[in-house]
Structure formats: C-alpha cells, structure tokens
Amino acid sequence: MKLAVVVQRYGADINGGAELHARYVAEHLAKHHDVEVLTTCARDYVTWANEAPAGVEEIHGVRVRRFPVAHERDVRVFARRQEAVFDRAHSVGDELAWLDAEGPTSPALRRFIRDERGTFDVFIFFSYRYWHAFHGLRAVHDRSVLVPTAERDPAIGLSIFPPLFRAARAIMFNSFEERAMIRHVAGTADLPGKVVGIGSEIPERPNPDRFRQEFGITERFAVYVGRIDRNKGCGELFDHFGWYARSMPGDLHLVLVGKSILPIPDHPRIHHLGFLTDRQKFDAIAAADLLIMPSYYESLSMVALEAWALGRPVLANGRCDVLKGQAIRSNAGLYYESYAEFAEALYAIASSHSLKHALGQNGRAYFKRHYAWPVIERKYLETLDRIARDGVSGARTLDPLPGFFARRRGSVPPAADVLATVPAGPSLS
C-alpha cells in the first residue's frame, strides 16, 4: 500500500507530541508499506513561519514532501476569533475563519492531496484541529484515517468537526477517554477505529548513574519531563512541591527537564536541567523515584508511557481524565486533585519501596501489553488492511459545508458550552 502521513510539522528535531507521534508512526509503517509524509515548511507551531525549504527530502528513511504555508499566524487575530467561537454564539463562517487564523494554512498542500488522491491508498491525518487535517480530510475522506490527538479543550465543541469524525474511514484514538469524548461530540458511537496510542523508542539499558554523575544530582528525586508551562500545570506543581518540601518528611528533590517558558522557583530542592537529549532524558527517568505529570489536558502522555516502560511509577494530575484513566487502568500510578492528595500520594510513593516497585512493575507490564511497537503496528496494519479490503464500499458519508447564507447564521452555540456537556471523568467501563 502507498500511505501518506499528513501532519502540520515534521522533522527529526521536532518533539511536539502529535508531530513526534506522526514521525514514529511513519517510520514504523515504512517497514511494511510505502510511506510518504506530507507536511508544511513550518517549524514553529505558534507562527507557522516557513523555515524549511519546500520540496522533497528524506528523514530516517522516510520521504518527506513539504509545502509552504500561505500566511503566518497573527496571534491577535487568532485570539479574537478564538474568543468569538469559544465563548459566544457564532456562525459556521466564524469557525472557518478561526481555523484559517489558527493555521497552518497551506493551499498548496490541499491542492496536492486533491490532485494526487489516486496515488495514495490511504491518507493518515494527524491533529483534527488544524487547517491541514480539516481541509485535507474533506478532500479525500473516503480514504482517510484520522489520528485526532484530541484534548478536552473547547475546540472539540466546534460544529465543523463532527462531520469530519463521522466521515473518516477509521479513527486511531489515543485513549478511551478521547474516544468517549469524540463519540459524544460526533453524536454517534458508530465511529470505526481503535484505541491505539503510541509506542516509544525505549533504550535497552538506560544508565541512571551516568545521569547522576553528569548532572551532579545525588539525592532521590521526582522528575518532570516536558515543556515547563503554566498550561501544563507546572505552576501548580511548583506550589505543591514547595509546600511538600516544607511540610513533609524526607529529602525528595524535583528535577525539571525541558524548555521553560515559566520562571522556575529558586528552591534548593528544585533543579531545572533544560532540554536534554533522548539518552539523557531516559537516564533521568531511570534515575528518578517517580515521574510527575501535572498537566490538565493530555490526549496521551508519551512521557508517562516512557516512565512506565522503564518501570517508574507516575503521579498524575487527576483532573486530566486521560491520565487518571490510564493510572487506574494500568495500576501503575497515583493521582491527585488537591494539595493534600499530592502530598500524601507523593509521600506514599517516595517512602514505600514496595509500593514504588509494584507500581513500576505494573507500568512496565502495561506498556508492554498495550504500547510496545509490535502491538501498535499490528493495530495500524489491521486497520489499513480492513480499509483496503472494504475498498470504496466502506466509504462513509461526508456532510457538506453549509451554504452561503447558512454559513453566516449565528446560531452555533459557544464551543465552551458544548464542551461542558461532554461527560467528564476516566472511561473505565
């Protein structure tokens, strides 16, 4: 089969969640099928500025075709349009304008998809909320697979997306919670697809001692890996850990790995190491007592899966349905919804070797059972085989966009209101 992986950004050094997810999927499917990546020239997900040259190149053995972005994102326009569709009654036209402002707007990419639709058997689109996925999938919905990477944010409540979910030949969900949410907004449980998630390139033997030597950290510590951002719950993490260090026994430290866009508190037990290579990152996780995942919104936390793969327990933010659901399903992590729970759960893991070990063992088994690459590949290959077997007869109906006048009718409810109707909580049944 000839497959196209369509994603907003692509590169060996681009480590955004969905982009890394797309790269891993492309590289692993390339072992079984002919894969080509269709992406933009953008490298920055805020501006979408054209930084990489348009054209074809090869990354890790996969052919990558880049298309220019027509216009960069104007942050002020985007914010205004986002407010209009998230918080106020609006029209479908407003939502399309919001999508255009969000980007990455690349008519050349859409034109290529439309013109070359016969060249590819299946198009795999990543990230439902971006311009390329919306317009690309609408162009080739009868041979499309969608990896939505949806989080519980108001964008899921926009009216332009449910037809997209219903039209895709298959949806590869990251979690049960994501599936429940998308089923709810799509208004149907009849969405073909699987809960797949993503694997990770876990090194055979990470070296915790090497990490301790390299960074001079001799104490026991909990690690956070990811962008250090208020939106990721890091502000709350700093507050909680500050109180924990003052009020709870023990000398647990907190090590932060990742680029910071939030001031790091000056605390003797909080260490910021900045961006680390993959090898250093895995060494750090292996050296840690546990991983803390304070994010409120995640469609799937790859770093939590990596911690589990290395046998480390995870302390997750319980207000994130996906993380809480994963912690419960795997029996490999605890969660918190308040400072008291944070302190007790952190202390329980840090002070009890048997609990830490048991959670770690469960995490390792959970990762192996659900997120090892052979499992992920098998799920993708089964889905692709089914699409090939069904042929055009398996195509689903795509609702057309409203007409000129209907598109301007301001009767669409605010996306935040729609999101509020989506059932919350982990999906355990």
Added chain:
Amino acid sequence: MTDFNVRSDSVDVEQIMRQIRERIRQKRGVDYTEEQIRELADAKLERFLDPSGVRSGLLEAFRRRPATPGYDFEDTALVDSDKAIVRFVRRLLSPFLKLLINSNRLISVLHMQAAINREQEERHVLYYEVIHNLVLEMTRVSIESRNLKMRLESLQGRLEFNERRARALEAVVQYKRGGHGPGEDEELASTEPQGGVDPITGGESLRTRRRRRRRGRRPQGQAEGSMAGDDASGDADGVENGRDESLQHEAGHAGSSERQTARDTHHQSAGTSSGHHEGGPDTPDPEAQ
C-alpha cells in the same frame, strides 16, 4: 504514617487513593467537601465569621435584588408598535420626523446606553461571583484558622511540658556530674533534690542510697551511736530518715504515675519538688527554674 506494603499483582490504585483520602480526613479531623463548604458559606457564616464584618445573608441579598429591566434597543424601536397600522404610519412619516429632529443621534445615544447597561449587568454578575468566591474563601480560611489555632494550643501545651521536663532533667544531670570534694558538697546540696526522691524517676536518689549503704556497712551499735551522735549534732539524719520513709511512699506513687503517661511525669516532678521544699531552702524547684 503507615507504609504501603504491596505486591504488583495486588495493587489497586483506586483502593490506595481511597486510603490516602481516608488518611487526609483523619489528619484534618473533619474533611469538608466542596458542597459542605458552600453550605457553610451560605447558611452558617456567623459561626465562623465576625457577623458585624460580613453579613451571612450577603449572597442571598445579592441574589434577591430586583430583576433588571431589558436593555434591548434596536434601530426600529422608535417607530415600533404592536399595531401594524401605527407601525406603518410611523415608518411612513419617519423621513419627515428626521427632517424635524436628529433622531439618528437619539437612537445612537440610546443604543450606547443600552450597551452600557448590559455591560453593567454583566459586571454585576462578576461582582456577585467575586463576592461569592470571597465568602467561600473566607469560610475556608476561617475553618483552617480555627483548626490551626487548636493545633497551636496543643503544641504550646506540649512545648511547655517539654520545657519543664527539660529543666528537671538538667537538675539531675548537674547532680550526677558533681564532684565529691568537700567544697562541692554545698553545691550538691543546692542541686540535689533533698529527701532522696529523684524528681524525674520518682524513686530514691543517689544520696539516699549512699547513706543507706553506709549504714549497712556499720555494726548495729556503731550505727546507733553514730545515729545518736548525729542526732546530737543536729538531728539532721533523723529528720531526713523520717522524711525518707514518708517520701518513699510518695515516690512509689510518683514512680508508677510517671511510667503511665508523659503528662503525669510533669505533674509528679512538680509535686515531688514541692514536697522537698520543707527539706531546706536550697532544694531546687523545677517549676521555679
């Protein structure tokens, strides 16, 4: 804090979280849910807050304020009517009206006023929310403060007890470290609790035991003579022995009570030292130190 001792196949994260929440409840004493806090904020503020400072019915009063009139004002409002014919005539004559007065200006101003009123209304809702949240937070803080006050009192009590105990212990340490030269006997007399009862243990003091050993080594007659001589010289031993007997009885009680609870130790050490006051002016009083 109890330790979790589990095997990987028996881990149930939900069960552990229930245990953790239970532990938090035990620590807090009372665990108020969000609903309970809201209920408290709505109905029982006077129990926690200064009623003169914040009215407990504040939110209720805010809620009960009269409904605001509709502020909608459209461009057609000036010529609108329930009756179609009137509406028609007004619309027909509206160009004539515009010749006489600048109705556009009027409409524009009224439109602006409607927008301002709407904004005010939205702001009222925000005020309501802010006040509501403030009252919630105040309730939460006052509960927290009450709990902390109780804890502080408890800590203060324990601290005072520990201080007294430390003073009493210091007295014993000085006694044990003391030399045996003649010049140091006075110092000993001033530091050792007389009457032979240890203020901490409630048992016999070293001095009492030493004196008894000395008596045991002497022959009976010598001992009596010595005692008589001692009596003649000042009757000190007789007084002390008599006191020893009575205090040993007390010390038995004191010792058993001491072993019962730490608080009792404090009580006994103070009580024992008050008994020693009769023995001499230099007898130390742990309370006084």
